[in-house]
Amino acid sequence: MAENWSPKRKTYTVDEARLKLEGYCAYQERCHDEVLSKLRAMSMIPEAVDLIVTHLITHNFLNEERFAIAFARGKHRIKKWGKIRITNELKLRNISQRNIATALKEITPDEYYATFHDTAEKNWASITGVITQAKRKKFCDYLLRKGFESNLVYDKLKELEKSD
Structure with missing residues (x-):
């Protein structure tokens, strides 16, 4: 006999x-959207969601500016992302323009350009056995996808082509 069986979802009290x-939130920095998604997945009612989010903000578990700064710093240093990609990813997470600007200030110009040049040179050296036009396209596409500004990418392309 086949019965309609569905696992009961765990229900949570507001305190749980x-x-x-x-x-x-203590494990790593979270944005409001991540917390709201988690609460929705837990099937919490809107009143409980408001209470919990207010509690998290009040007790400094949830801080959007701190999240944006950690996100920008981490994505730049670890994934070697440029400012455009970081900005777009933060916008996807509904982070305010003010917090995005604050986060981008955390990346010093020296560090940014050093990361850009290092990433560009490694990528240029890794593209081998390709016709020049295809190499240019691969190089530019890669750096633009990483979120670096087009003027930086094209200037670096000219510089690397001269040195070859």
């Missing part, structure tokens, strides 16, 4: 959900 979200 609050504790779970405190741990979730």
